[in-house]
Amino acid sequence: MVLRLPTNSSPHLIFKYIDRSLNLGDVKSARNLFDKIPQPDIRAWTLLISAHTKHGFTAEAFDLYRKFRALDIDHDKLLLLSVAKACALLRNLSKANEVHGDAVRFGYVSDTCLANSLVDMFSKCGCVEKARLVFDGIRCKDVVSWTSMASCYVGHGLPRQGLVTFREMVFCGITPNSMSLSSTLPACAELRDKNSGRQIHGFIVRNGLEGNMFVTSALVNMYSSCSCLKQAQLVFDSMSRRDTVLWNVLMDAFFRNKDCEKGLALFYRMRNQGAELCISSWNTVIVGCTQNGKDELALHMTIETQDSGFKPNHITVTSILPACTNLEYLRGGKEIHGYAYRNGVTRDVSGMTALVLMYAKCGDLENSRRVFDTIGRKDIMTWNTMIAANSMHGNGKEVLAIFHRMLELGVKPNAITFAVVLSGCSHSRLVDEARSIFNSMEKDHFVEPMTEHYSCMVDVLSRAGCLEEAYRFIREIPIEPSASAWGALLAACRVYKHVELGRIAANKLFEIEPHNPGNYVQFYNLLVNAKLWDEASEIRKRMRDHRVMKTPGRSWVQVRDRVYTFVAGDTRNKESNKIHSFLAEIGEKMRLAGYKPNTEFVLQDVNQEEKEESLCSHSEKLAVAFGIMGLKGERTIRVFKNLRICVDCHNAIKFMAKIVGVEIIVRDSLRFHHFRDGSCSCNDFW
Structure with missing residues (x-):
């Protein structure tokens, strides 16, 4: 509907027509009418800027504000409030600084209402320091002030500061509202601070706020994150309304805490009660099944997802591929790859990395390489996966080639990188290369060697037949040598028929892993090969005495x-x-x-x-x-x-x-x- 303006209309009448246009949602007509006012007053400017922000035209709202500033007219609080909201939505720190500067210049920065809006604006723009600066300048802080600051901390990965701010608010005699509580409980969740969470829960009960869906949802999330699943379910069951996100949160908590049956039961209950399912619900149950060793059920759930009318997304693809990997189900993995290609999901790095691993672990290294080569921006996990793929297939030279190419491209290796590279060297008996890489860890890359790196070096030396050097290396390890290190030495002693060192390694392993049948079998084979029948019989007897059963092949x-x-x-x-x-x-x-x-x-x-x-x-x-x-x-x-x-x-x-x-x-x-x-x-x- 187009409003026609009578000729020679007064500014007051034009303002009324602007207001009517905005009430009808016609921002464009309102702007045209506004341009007809010879000298619009600050009320008209505020109205138009607010309307543009409300209807999603935030960039245009700020452009209007800049035109207003050029007129050199005194600002008022309402105008600054309207433009602060626009900046918060724009998430533009440079523009936010302009608004803050004007608030200071015109003396409104200590006004509680405007300052609260500025704290929120800086929070949305990602500048915690500026938000705190404004907050500290508020003379009369109200519940919104404290909540905005606490929420800012929590939202920017500073949960401890958020919780401290919440406690300061209570100490100052300010009663938290539902927004304060729902903003602070995520801090308890992130810190796994169930004691603080329970205290806040007590406040909620005492003040009759259990009926607020946002508060109770935050409570369920907090208890779930703290692995207090009984309390989480009690709060969940007490709620009269539950949204899909909440169902997913509790379901995910059960799966993460290895209570797969309850997670599945909750999913079926969700379906039976007619709760609205979304693709995230299906993804949660697929991930949960995979994490809990129910790979075949995960594949079945993926089929059900499609049968129920949902289109698997990149998260679904990334979630189901580990099931194919665990089952060595190459055909299923190829079908998922085909789906990802047809539906444009191949741009997701994590999904493509999962494909690289799936092909490698299913024995198809060639396709693993092809997928790796198609990934544009590879992250460190992608490089590590490709290195590990070649390592498990015994391609030591290719492991080193990929590692050096990664370094040339400026990708910083991490502890996992060095573990898979050293493992690749051990399978190909690249002793000198492994020594060089191990020595470069701290010196060149500032990565401190850990247990697995020392174990890999023992394996490298042992496989190459340097058994005495491997034994010396074990004794010089600055941390307690792991079973993997002694196991690598024992395995090599069997191959190279070194009974004395094998006996030392075996006895250490019997102390560390007294119920691992592999250690007994390895040592037994070494003794049999050396024709030490009596000692070999003793090992068999020791296995029987300790009730150690050989794992069936x-x-x-x-x-x-x-x-x-x-x-x-x-x-x-x-x-x-x-x-x-x-x-x-x-x-x-x-x-x-x-x-x-x-x-x-x-x-x-x-x-x-x-x-x-x-x-x-x-x-x-x-x-x-x-x-x-x-x-x-x-x-x-x-x-x-x-x-x-x-x-x-x-x-x-x-x-x-x-x-x-x-x-x-x-x-x-x-x-x-x-x-x-x-x-x-x-x-x-x-």
């Missing part, structure tokens, strides 16, 4: 859409007879090609023929055989094992890969092994 392989799991001697698979027939058939070809079974570490007290039959039934051999039988034109088989691959299986799979003419990738508990043309990427050292 388990291998799995994906064929088409299903994952098939095998244990040693497994006959549960319906193709079991065919698997064993295939192994017998290929076994003959392997023998003709020079394969000799390695029975050194077979624990059973049986004859040689039975030992060889036992080796033939190891879980990794069964999984590889089944994978080969299921090939339909593919050139790669990926097998995963929960323990270290045994010496005989490692040797056998080299022959199998050459005879069948495919690449066989096996991921054991230590690293990936790429078997091609009769050799392995680990160079027979793992």
Whole structure:
């Protein structure tokens, strides 16, 4: 609707028409009418600036203010209030400083109402110091003054100062209102200060503020952050109205505190009660399932998200990829990658980094590299992930190349960077390079070595056969050596047949990890190889006495859409007879090609023929055989094992890969092994 202005209208009448236009939301007409006033008074300027701010034209509001300033007319409090609100929305510190300067110049800076607005303005502009300067200049501080200052601190990552300000307010005799409470409780949440939170809760109950949704929501969040889930649920259940955010907050708290069943129950209750779900609700439950080891359920929830009409976003993609990683579900990961590409989610660095890790951990290093290369602005986590990917696949030279490229681009390495780089050096026996990088940590990059870095260096030296140097290094570590350090030394002693050092390492490990079966097995194998039968028997007896059970070996392989799991001697698979027939058939070809079974570490007290039959039934051999039988034109088989691959299986799979003419990738508990043309990427050292 366009308001027509009578000719020769007085400024007073024009002002009325401006007011009518603004009431109708027609800012443009109001501005046109305003321009017809020969000398608009301060009331007209204030009205128009306020209207522009109210309707979202904050930049235009400030432009009007600058035109007003050029007229050199005295300001008043209402005008400054209106323009302070515009600056708060603009979040422009330079403009905020202009307004503050005018407030000082015209003597309004100590006015409580205007000063409160200025504190909020500087807070929104990110300048805590200026907000405090204005706050300290207020002669008569009211509840809004204190709340604005406390909220400013909390909102800018200074929760302790926010809580102190709140306490000062109470000490000064100012009674907090609902805004004060809902602004301060997040400080208790961030500080995990449940005692202060409970005191504020007591005040809320005494003053009958439990009905305020903002206050109770802040209470639920505070108790959830402090892991006081019983109290959080009590407050939550007492509320007559709950918004979606609140449901998500409590649900997330249950998942974070490893109470997955209650988190899921709350999600189902949310659905059953008709609460409004949003994509954040689905993301919360997907993340919760992944964090609590329910990876298959996380994948199911992702499908349900889409079936319910929600479109997964970059958070969904980043949340579900770890489930594919944990399950080694390469096909599912590829489908998610395809979805991300089709829906423009590939710009999110965290999601793309999760893709890099998923491909690497599922044994597809080539696709991991491709994804990494497409990421534009890589953060330190992205670089660390790509370095770790090459490290776990035994590509030490590539690890160093990526690390040096990262440094050349000016990316600052952190403690994780050095851990994955040193690990990569250990798998490729790059001793000199590892020494150089370890020595540069503090000297060049100001990163103090931690337990994992010392353990990595022990591993580097041990794998390279520098056992005496590794032992000296352990004794010189300025902090208590970890089980990883002694374990690396023991593993190398088995390979290099160094019984004395192996005995020292084993005894240390029996002290640190008395119930870790891997340590006993490693030392037992070392003794058996040295033909120290009596001492080996003692280790077996010690395991029985301490009730230490050897972890059963388990291998799995994906064929088409299903994952098939095998244990040693497994006959549960319906193709079991065919698997064993295939192994017998290929076994003959392997023998003709020079394969000799390695029975050194077979624990059973049986004859040689039975030992060889036992080796033939190891879980990794069964999984590889089944994978080969299921090939339909593919050139790669990926097998995963929960323990270290045994010496005989490692040797056998080299022959199998050459005879069948495919690449066989096996991921054991230590690293990936790429078997091609009769050799392995680990160079027979793992």
